Amino acid sequence: MAHAVIGIEEAQARIFALKEPVESEMVTLAEAVGRWSAQDVVALRTQPARNLSAMDGYAVRFADGAGPWTVIGESAAGRRFAGTVGAGEAVRIFTGAVVPDGADTVIIQENVSRDEDRVTLSDDAPKLAGHNVRSAGGDFREGTVVVPKGAELHARHIALAAMAGHGALLVRRRLRVALVSTGDELVAPGQPCADDQIPSSNGVMLAAMLRGLPVELTEFPAVADDLDVLTAQFHALADHDIIVTTGGASVGDHDLIVPALQSAGGVIDFWKIAMRPGKPVIAGTIGGAVVLGLPGNPVSAFVTALLFLKPLIAHLGGASDPLPGRLTARLGSDLPANGARTDHLRASVDKGIITPVGTNDSAMLASLSISNALIIRNINATPISKGAEISYYALT
Template structure:
């Protein structure tokens, strides 16, 4: 068996990022930037007013002033402000030439074209002014290569002058559940059957990622049927199976992948839940065999499948973020496999929930965190800092 960290490293080098394409800003959300996004303009392009008020020279801060015009957003004042003069100005408007400071309107009174100070004077030159280039300047990197593009990055790219961004194309991902006992969700189950929850769970986990999902009906535990299924999926970038990854008589993923012309890169990871993970190649596809127990499938998909998709989509940091918090209870010493305890993070403390069983979804559903118990870690008393993953 190999460690979690080695498994992640070996999975991420199976294949490099896929080809790039340029897409609209709307289509770029949830993708990863395939190049540095450079500002095509300076923002603000000119000094702007941060408040409604009057643009003046700071040297004349005591007033009074004669108003000579108005500057509004999109309709700037075209003249020059001389000593003793003021321009009525609104938030977001260009500060006129000659002015360097804005008096807020609450601190002045106006009678006709005469403006006088009635409240606090400005304390320094440039007060209530947003300086040109204060956000970014032309040529600056506003979004680095490998950044995941959220709404805030899309807004920044738009402000920087972009209407489209270079990203990696969507990955074709196949989801295949295996097992004679599986029944389509919502259909009646006999006592020796269970609903096929892994496929819908993984599809939900991958929603929002840049993938084109192909979900297939459950395949029976039959070597020829599984081999045919593998051979039919070689046009995909990633093939994900659940079930059949262990060493029992009905665990046929390894022989079926080999029979289809694939190779096994590694099999079995020193972790709990999720020991029987298989990683391999089939043509140009990466094959990832996850365990059939649903909690194991969830945890291993979070640790290996999502990072693989992120990596091949150009992510700069594809692995899930490890956080720390204090444990609310004592934690027993751990054995040779990294353990992932279902837990709830409440008021900064982690409380394990439910039975630590890889087939029980109730505890997983209740959890919002996974406590990471490294291999061979000793007894950990309550109120100690421990690492964890956040669940969404």
């Protein structure tokens, strides 16, 4: 069956079109970490709710003059002074405490001298009104959007949501993802390996890449190149959100992902992408699952997972921007012209300089392991000289 070779951007768009984001659920703040917000998070309160002191010191009406002042009370965090500060009066105040009505300034304790209830401004102290007061609503106000829909929720967002009055957030549910490595030559990591076998690295690699993402991962031992076995596997996994296979995605006699998926009743959307490494990528569906057939060569599997699998998870999880971000750096060496596929060169970036490293053979993991970036070379790109700016993906 013939399938046209398509570009990376088209492939990403077509993968996203295969399935809508999954259903939402309300979860606690702790459970929301790493998910994507399913709606705008709107502040239920104003922060600070009142003017607060930013320092330990004395709250005064500086507009009436630079003292001296008579101390009439104390305001601490959670125990505010209930009265009003008048002319010539001061309230001893501590960081985070409500600034009393009538006061407009907090003078830090280092800038005054105190004799019993009398406070005097030091001669060398700055005479500035309004200092050391955190204004009500200075962080956010009730009704404002503090976290937008589609934002990935990190610790900083969780803290903000809590401060905004929320104890739970609406997020997309966790995705059910199945990882299936295929190939007669594969043996489990750490097991004896004959000369015509290789350790199965793709499964553990992809599992490591997805760790921390909101997925429920099902991993399987390597599956033999057997049409009936693979067909049965697709049948069994059709209730997942994503089925990821590695190996068997090309056109050889032992590449059985396409015929197995079709035999199981699945549908192929596209088969080949104009990229290197990773041309033989299969995308399709079976039941409610999106099927991503990634290449068997480990570097190809890594790069295609970065560009298609992780973005698909983000898309289904409700991300507003599911694609990996591009960065720029200055080239540390010249690069020749590129051919008819978008190339991704293993590279090291340091202090704004990016340099290709090692070999770019799609089966060679050593050069990938010492890389922290992938240089992006567009289709038919012209030669580029050392020092020029170029785009790259950061590797984590």
